[in-house]
Amino acid sequence: MAFTSNAFSPSLSCNLNTKINSSTLKPSPHGFFQAPSKISVRGLSSVELNRARVAVSRLSRLRICATAAELMEAKAPTIVDVDLGNRSYPIYIGSGLLERPELLQRHVHGKRVLVVTNNTVGPIYLDKVVDSLTRGNPNVSVENVILPDGEKYKDMDTLMKVFDKAIESRLDRRCTFVALGGGVIGDMCGYAAASFLRGVNFIQIPTTVMAQVDSSVGGKTGINHRLGKNLIGAFYQPQCVLIDTDTLNTLPDRELASGLAEVIKYGLIRDAEFFEWQEKSMEKLMARDPDAVAYAIKRSCENKAEVVSLDEKESGLRATLNLGHTFGHAIETGLGYGQWLHGEAVAAGMVMAVDMSYRLGWIDSSIVKRVHGILERAKLPTAPPETMTVDMFKSVMAVDKKVADGLLRLILLKGPLGDCVFTGDYDRKALDDTLRAFCKS
Amino acid sequence: MAFTSNAFSPSLSCNLNTKINSSTLKPSPHGFFQAPSKISVRGLSSVELNRARVAVSRLSRLRICATAAELMEAKAPTIVDVDLGNRSYPIYIGSGLLERPELLQRHVHGKRVLVVTNNTVGPIYLDKVVDSLTRGNPNVSVENVILPDGEKYKDMDTLMKVFDKAIESRLDRRCTFVALGGGVIGDMCGYAAASFLRGVNFIQIPTTVMAQVDSSVGGKTGINHRLGKNLIGAFYQPQCVLIDTDTLNTLPDRELASGLAEVIKYGLIRDAEFFEWQEKSMEKLMARDPDAVAYAIKRSCENKAEVVSLDEKESGLRATLNLGHTFGHAIETGLGYGQWLHGEAVAAGMVMAVDMSYRLGWIDSSIVKRVHGILERAKLPTAPPETMTVDMFKSVMAVDKKVADGLLRLILLKGPLGDCVFTGDYDRKALDDTLRAFCKS
Numbered sequence: 001m002a003f004t005s006n007a008f009s010p011s012l013s014c015n016l017n018t019k020i021n022s023s024t025l026k027p028s029p030h031g032f033f034q035a036p037s038k039i040s041v042r043g044l045s046s047v048e049l050n051r052a053r054v055a056v057s058r059l060s061r062l063r064i065c066a067t068a069a070e071l072m073e074a075k076a077p078t079i080v081d082v083d084l085g086n087r088s089y090p091i092y093i094g095s096g097l098l099e100r101p102e103l104l105q106r107h108v109h110g111k112r113v114l115v116v117t118n119n120t121v122g123p124i125y126l127d128k129v130v131d132s133l134t135r136g137n138p139n140v141s142v143e144n145v146i147l148p149d150g151e152k153y154k155d156m157d158t159l160m161k162v163f164d165k166a167i168e169s170r171l172d173r174r175c176t177f178v179a180l181g182g183g184v185i186g187d188m189c190g191y192a193a194a195s196f197l198r199g200v201n202f203i204q205i206p207t208t209v210m211a212q213v214d215s216s217v218g219g220k221t222g223i224n225h226r227l228g229k230n231l232i233g234a235f236y237q238p239q240c241v242l243i244d245t246d247t248l249n250t251l252p253d254r255e256l257a258s259g260l261a262e263v264i265k266y267g268l269i270r271d272a273e274f275f276e277w278q279e280k281s282m283e284k285l286m287a288r289d290p291d292a293v294a295y296a297i298k299r300s301c302e303n304k305a306e307v308v309s310l311d312e313k314e315s316g317l318r319a320t321l322n323l324g325h326t327f328g329h330a331i332e333t334g335l336g337y338g339q340w341l342h343g344e345a346v347a348a349g350m351v352m353a354v355d356m357s358y359r360l361g362w363i364d365s366s367i368v369k370r371v372h373g374i375l376e377r378a379k380l381p382t383a384p385p386e387t388m389t390v391d392m393f394k395s396v397m398a399v400d401k402k403v404a405d406g407l408l409r410l411i412l413l414k415g416p417l418g419d420c421v422f423t424g425d426y427d428r429k430a431l432d433d434t435l436r437a438f439c440k441s
Numbered sequence: 442m443a444f445t446s447n448a449f450s451p452s453l454s455c456n457l458n459t460k461i462n463s464s465t466l467k468p469s470p471h472g473f474f475q476a477p478s479k480i481s482v483r484g485l486s487s488v489e490l491n492r493a494r495v496a497v498s499r500l501s502r503l504r505i506c507a508t509a510a511e512l513m514e515a516k517a518p519t520i521v522d523v524d525l526g527n528r529s530y531p532i533y534i535g536s537g538l539l540e541r542p543e544l545l546q547r548h549v550h551g552k553r554v555l556v557v558t559n560n561t562v563g564p565i566y567l568d569k570v571v572d573s574l575t576r577g578n579p580n581v582s583v584e585n586v587i588l589p590d591g592e593k594y595k596d597m598d599t600l601m602k603v604f605d606k607a608i609e610s611r612l613d614r615r616c617t618f619v620a621l622g623g624g625v626i627g628d629m630c631g632y633a634a635a636s637f638l639r640g641v642n643f644i645q646i647p648t649t650v651m652a653q654v655d656s657s658v659g660g661k662t663g664i665n666h667r668l669g670k671n672l673i674g675a676f677y678q679p680q681c682v683l684i685d686t687d688t689l690n691t692l693p694d695r696e697l698a699s700g701l702a703e704v705i706k707y708g709l710i711r712d713a714e715f716f717e718w719q720e721k722s723m724e725k726l727m728a729r730d731p732d733a734v735a736y737a738i739k740r741s742c743e744n745k746a747e748v749v750s751l752d753e754k755e756s757g758l759r760a761t762l763n764l765g766h767t768f769g770h771a772i773e774t775g776l777g778y779g780q781w782l783h784g785e786a787v788a789a790g791m792v793m794a795v796d797m798s799y800r801l802g803w804i805d806s807s808i809v810k811r812v813h814g815i816l817e818r819a820k821l822p823t824a825p826p827e828t829m830t831v832d833m834f835k836s837v838m839a840v841d842k843k844v845a846d847g848l849l850r851l852i853l854l855k856g857p858l859g860d861c862v863f864t865g866d867y868d869r870k871a872l873d874d875t876l877r878a879f880c881k882s
Contacts, residue, residue, distance in 0.1 A: 111846050156597060167668045172844040195636075197842045198663060198674045199754070222639060227608045233639045234675065313640070401638045403613040405552050 077103070078294075080301040082217065083309040087237045091217060091301050093294065097244040098128050098205070101135045107203055107239040108133065110174030113142045114166055116189035117180040118149040121207050124250055129180050129205060143169045147185065151337040154184045154224045156232070162192040176201035176239070182208035182255070183215035183342060187233070190221030194236035202238045207247040209259020209293075210343055213266075213300035214321075216241050218308040224337060228399045229329045235313055243301075245294055253379075258343030260285060260378045261324075263296050265350065266303040268371065269320045269411070272418030274299050279370070282377040319402060319422045323411040324350030330396035331384050340385065347380035353412055356434040360426055362414040370417070383438055390435045518544070519735075521742040523658065524750040528678045532658060532742050534735065538685040539569050539646070542576045548644055548680040549574065551615030554583045555607055557630035558621040559590040562648050565691055570621055570646060584610045588626065592778040595625045595665045597673070603633040617642035617680070623649035623696070624656035624783060628674070631662030635677035645679045648688040650700020650734075651784055654707075654741035655762075657682050659749035665778060669840040670770045676754055684742075686735055694820075699784030701726060701819045702765075704737050706791065707744040709812065710761045710852070713859030715740050720811070723818040760843055760863045764852040765791030771837035772825050781826065788821035794853055797875040801867055803855040811858070824879055831876045 077094035092103055113133055117126055122144070130142045145165040147158055166175070177200060179189035186204050193202035206216035222233015248256070263285075267275025277295075278285070284292035304321070311317040328349030331340060340348075354371045357363045375382050384393075402409045402422075409424040410431075518535035533544055554574055558567055563585070571583045586606040588599055607616070618641060620630035627645050634643035647657035663674015689697070704726075708716025718736075719726070725733035745762070752758040769790030772781060781789075795812045798804045816823050843850045843863075850865040851872075 156601060160597060163666060163673055167666055167672055167840055170840055170844070172846065173842055174845050191636075195632075195663075195673050195675060197672060198661065198676050220639065222636075225604060225608055231608055231638060232604055232636050234636060235639050399608055399611055401614055403611070404615050405613065 078298055080298065080305050082237070082305040084237060084312060089238060089240050091241040091243065091305065093212075093243045093245065093298055093301065095245050095290065095294075097242055098125065098132055098246070101132045101137070103240075103242055104129075104132050104178075104203065105137055105140075107201070108140060108176045109201060110172070110176065111139050111141065112169070112171050112175040113140060113178055114162075114169065114171060114175060115142060115144040115178045115180050116147065116162055116185060116192065117144065118147050118182075118185055120149040121181040121185070122146045125180060125205075125207065125247060129178065133178070143171070147188070149181075149184075151184055151224070151332070151342065154188055154337065156223060159188055159192060159223055162188065163196060166192070166196050171196070171200075173197045173200055176203060178203045178205060179216070179238075180205045180207065181211070182206065183211045186211050186216045187221050187230070188223060190219070190236050190238065191223060191233050194221055194234040199236070202236065204238045204241040206241065206243060208251055208255050209248060209297070210255070210262060210341075211259075212243045212245075212248075212297050213259055214262040214304060216243075217301055217304045218318075219312070228333055228396060229337075231399070231401070241301075243297060245290065245297065248288065248293060254341060254344075256286070256288070257379050258341035260296075261343035261347040261350070261375075261380055263300050264371075264374055264378065265321070265323050265346065266300050267418065268350065268354075268413060269323050269420040270307075270418055271299070271303055272416070274303070275370075275374075275417060279374055282374060286378065316422060319409070320411050320420050322402065323413075323420060324348075324353050326397055326400050326402060326408070326410055327352040327384070327393065329400065330393045331388060333396045334388055334392040335385060340381075344381050345384075347375050347378075348382065348384045351375065351382045352384070352434055352438055353410065355437065356410070356426075356430050357413040359430040359433055360412065362412060362421075367413060367417055386440060388439055389441045390432075390439045393435050393439065519739055521739065521746050523678070523746040525678060525753055530679060530681050532682040532684065532746065534653075534684045534686065534739055534742065536686050536731065536735075538683055539566065539573055539687070542573045542578070544681075544683055545570075545573050545619075545644065546578055546581075548642070549581060549617045550642060551613070551617065552580050552582065553610070553612050553616040554581060554619055555603075555610065555612060555616060556583060556585040556619045556621050557588065557603055557626060557633065558585065559588050559623075559626055561590040562622040562626070563587045566621060566646075566648065566688060570619065574619070584612070588629070590622075590625075592625055592665070592773070592783065595629055595778065597664060600629055600633060600664055603629065604637060607633070607637050612637070612641070614638050614641055617644060619644045619646060620657070620679075621646045621648065622652070623647065624652045627652050627657045628662050628671070629664060631660070631677055631679065632664060632674050635662055635675035640677070643677065643679045645682040647682065647684060649692055649696050650689060650738070651696070651703060651782075652700075653684045653686075653689075653738050654700055655703040655745060657684075658742055658745045659759075660753065665774075669774055669837060670778075672840065672842070682742075684738060686731065686738065689729065689734060695782060695785075697727070697729070698820045699782040701737075702784035702788040702791070702816070702821055704741050705812075705815055705819065706762070706764050706787070707741050708859065709791065709795075709854060710764050710861040711748075711859055712740070712744055713857070715744070716811075716815075716858060720815055723815060727819065757863060760850070761852050761861050763843065764854075764861060765789075765794050767838055767841050767843060767849070767851055768793040768825070768834065770841065771834045772829060774837045775829055775833040776826060781822075785822050786825075788816050788819075789823065789825045792816065792823045793825070793875055793879055794851065796878065797851070797867075797871050798854040800871040800874055801853065803853060803862075808854060808858055827881060829880055830882050831873075831880045834876050834880070 077092040077097055080091040082089050097103055115129055126144060133142050134140050145162055147153060147161060177189050177193040179186040186206055190202055193200050204216040206212045219235050219237035221236050222230045225231040264278060267278055281292050285296060307318055307321055324346045328345035331345040331348060354368055358368050372382050397408055407424040409422060411420055411422050414421045518533040518538055521532040523530050538544055556570055567585060574583050575581050586603055588594060588602060618630050618634040620627040627647055631643055634641050645657040647653045660676050660678035662677050663671045666672040705719060708719055722733050726737055748759055748762055765787045769786035772786040772789060795809055799809050813823050838849055841849060848865040850863060852861055852863050855862045
C-alpha cells in the first residue's frame with residue numbers, strides 16, 4: 001500500500017494487516033494526526049480505497065489504532081430502516097458517506113438526475129454529490145437547480161423554478177430528484193418530485209441537523225402559503241436518506257442549535273432515556289463531538305422512523321411529532337418566514353406547550369424546569385419574540401393542519417417525562433392563560 | 442298520492458301500486474306526456490319523493506308504464522366500481538343523480554365542503570349541488586370557488602385561487618373538495634385536493650362526456666406547464682364519481698363530440714365489440730339518445746376502471762389509454778391551450794397513430810378506413826391543423842411523460858381491431874413518415 005502525501009497529509013507504507021496508529025502517522029503542524037490525502041493500492045478498487053481513506057481520516061482524528069482491513073469495514077454506515085411496506089427505505093448515517101458512490105447509485109434507476117440545492121450548500125457540496133452520482137457510472141447525467149436559501153423562498157414561485165428546469169432539461173419519469181440541503185430544500189424538492197410527471201424518484205441528502213433528525217425522514221413535503229406553513233404539499237417517500245455527518249462541519253452554530261430543538265422533542269414526547277442522555281451530553285452536542293452528534297442523529301431517526309411506520313399519513317400518533325409546532329408555526333408565520341429558524345420557533349413553542357400542560361395539571365413542575373434548562377443549554381429561546389400578540393397566535397393557529405371540524409388539537413405533555421397526548425379535549429382557559437402569559441398584548 | 446300541477450305539468454292521483462302510463466298522464470300542448478312538477482305524499486320522505494319525480498319525469502318521455510313503487514326503485518344508479526384495495530370507489534351513473542342527496546352525502550365526512558367549478562357550469566349546476574350536499578344535513582357548510590372556463594386556465598396561477606379560497610375559508614383536513622365541471626376542473630380540483638394540507642377528500646361530478654367517460658375516473662390530476670400538458674400533478678383517487686347524465690343536456694355539440702373521441706378510443710385499444718356497437722349507434726349518440734349515451738358512458742367507465750385497477754400508476758397497461766394523446770398533446774400545446782378541444786386533438790392524434798401503425802404493417806387498411814369513418818360521423822377532425830409542423834410535433838413530443846431514458850414510447854394498434862401495444866420498439870422512419878404525411882412543413 002502506498003500513500004502519496006504532502007507536508008500536511010502524511011504517508012505511511014503498510015499492507016492490509018498493518019496496524020495504523022499514532023506511531024505510523026505523522027502529526028500535522030497543528031498537532032493532529034492527519035490521514036493520507038491519496039491512496040493507491042494494487043488489487044483494491046477505487047470504491048474500497050475511498051472507504052479506507054475516509055475511515056483513516058475519521059479515525060486519525062479520534063483514536064488511531066486499527067488495521068487497514070478493519071478500517072475498510074469500520075465505516076459501514078449505520079442504517080435505520082423506515083418500514084412502509086413496498087415503500088420502505090433506508091436512512092444511511094455516517095461520516096464520509098458522500099464519498100461512497102455505491103450508496104447513492106444503488107437508488108438511481110434511470111439515466112438522468114436533477115440535484116436541487118441552494119446557494120449556500122450548493123457551492124460547498126454540489127460537486128461532491130455530482131461526483132458521487134457519476135463516478136464509475138458515465139451513463140448518468142446530472143442537472144442542477146440552485147434556489148435562493150431561506151424559508152421565505154419555500155413558495156410556489158420558487159418551486160416553479162424546479163419544474164422549469166426539469167421540463168427544459170427534458171427529464172422523464174425514470175429520472176431521480178436529489179435534495180441537497182436543509183429542510184426547506186428537502187420539502188420543496190420532495191414536493192416537486194411528487195408532482196413532476198405525477199411522481200418521480202427522490203433522494204434526500206440533508207445537510208443540517210434539523211433535516212437530518214427530522215424533516216428528511218418520513219415523506220412530508222410541501223411549501224408554505226402566505227397564510228400558513230406547509231399548507232400545500234404531499235406525503236411522498238424518498239428512495240433513501242443519506243446523512244453524511246461530515247456536512248455538519250460547515251453548519252453555523254445557530255443552525256446546529258435549531259436542529260437540537262427537534263432532538264429534544266423526541267425525548268419529551270416518547271423517549272425519556274434519550275432526554276436524560278441529552279441532559280448529560282448537551283455540552284458535547286454543542287461542541288459537535290462526532291460520537292455524540294452521530295448518536296443523537298441515529299436515535300432521532302429511529303424514533304421518527306418508528307412513528308412514521310406506525311402512522312404514515314398522520315391520522316393520530318404522528319401528530320405527536322409536532323410538539324411545540326403549532327405555537328412555533330404561529331411565530332414563524334407571524335414574524336415573517338426566515339426571521340427565526342424553525343427550531344428556534346419550535347423551542348419557544350415547546351415551552352408554551354409545556355406551560356399549558358402544567359396549567360392543566362398534567363405534568364409536575366420538575367418537567368417544566370428541565371425543559372427550560374435543556375433549551376437554555378442548547379442556546380435556544382424559551383419564549384416567543386416580544387412582537388407576538390395573542391391575536392397573532394390565534395389567527396395563525398386557526399389554519400393549523402391539526403384543526404378538525406373547527407377544533408384545534410394540540411400536542412401536550414401528560415404524565416411522567418416522555419409521555420404526551422394529542423388532543424382537542426382541554427380547557428380553553430389554559431390555552432388563553434398560556435397565550436396571555438407569553439404575550440404582552 | 443296527490444300531485445299538484447299546472448297546465449303543462451299534469452297531475453294524477455294514485456297510490457304506490459297505481460299504474461302510471463299514458464292514460465294516467467295528460468299530454469302536454471307539444472304532444473309529450475309530462476311528469477308532475479311537484480309531488481307531496483304522506484308517509485314518504487322527500488328523498489324518496491324526489492326519486493319518484495325524477496323517475497316519472499324520465500319514463501314519461503320514454504314508455505310510460507310502471508307503478509309508482511317501481512318508479513321509485515327504477516332509478517337506482519348504475520354503479521361501476523374502481524377496485525383499488527382500500528382506495529376503491531364507486532362511479533354512480535344515471536339520470537337525476539344530482540337530486541339524490543344521499544349519494545353525495547355518504548362520501549362527505551367532515552362539516553366543510555369546497556365546490557370547485559367554472560363560470561360556465563357553475564351558474565347552471567352549483568345551486569343544485571349545494572342543495573344536494575346540504576339537504577337534510579344542516580351541519581355541512583359549502584364554500585365555492587369559480588374559475589375561468591378553459592384549458593388555458595389549467596395552470597399554477599389558477600390553481601392557487603383554489604388554495605387561497607380553501608385557506609381563507611379555514612378548511613381543515615376533514616373537508617371535502619368537489620369538482621363540478623369538465624376535465625379541466627376535475628384535474629385541477631383533484632390536484633388541489635391532493636396537495637391541500639397534503640391531501641383531503643375529493644369527489645368528482647363530471648359534467649362533460651369527456652370527463653364522464655375518461656378524465657374523472659382513475660385519479661390522474663394535474664395542471665399544464667407552458668411547455669407541455671399535465672406535466673405537474675398527482676395520482677389521487679376520489680371518494681366517488683357522480684355522473685348525472687342529465688348534465689349533458691346543456692353540453693354544446695362540439696364538447697359532446699370531443700368526449701366521443703375517448704369513447705372511440707376504448708373500442709380501438711381493447712373492446713372491439715364496443716367499437717362495433719358505436720359504428721351502429723353513432724347517430725343515436727350524436728342525437729343524445731339517453732339510452733345510447735348512458736350505455737356509452739357505462740361501458741367506457743367499465744373499461745377505464747378495469748385498466749386503472751390493474752395499473753394505477755401507469756407502469757404499462759394504463760399507458761394504452763393514451764392512444765392518440767402524444768400526437769394530440771402536441772397539437773394542443775402547439776396551437777395554444779384551448780384552441781382545439783382535447784378530444785378533437787386526440788381524434789386527429791388517433792388518426793396519426795393509426796396511420797403509423799399501418800405504415801409499420803401492424804394493422805390492415807380496413808381498420809384505417811373504419812377509424813376515419815367513425816370519427817367523421819362523430820364530426821371529429823381526422824388530421825391535425827394546417828399550422829402544425831413536423832418540428833412542432835417533435836419538440837412537444839420530446840417532453841411527453843411516456844419518454845423513458847430518451848426513448849419516446851407510443852401506443853400503436855397491432856393485430857385485429859381492439860388490440861394495441863405500448864412500445865418504444867418501432868422503426869423511427871414510420872414516425873417521421875407519418876409526421877411528414879400530416880404536416881406541410
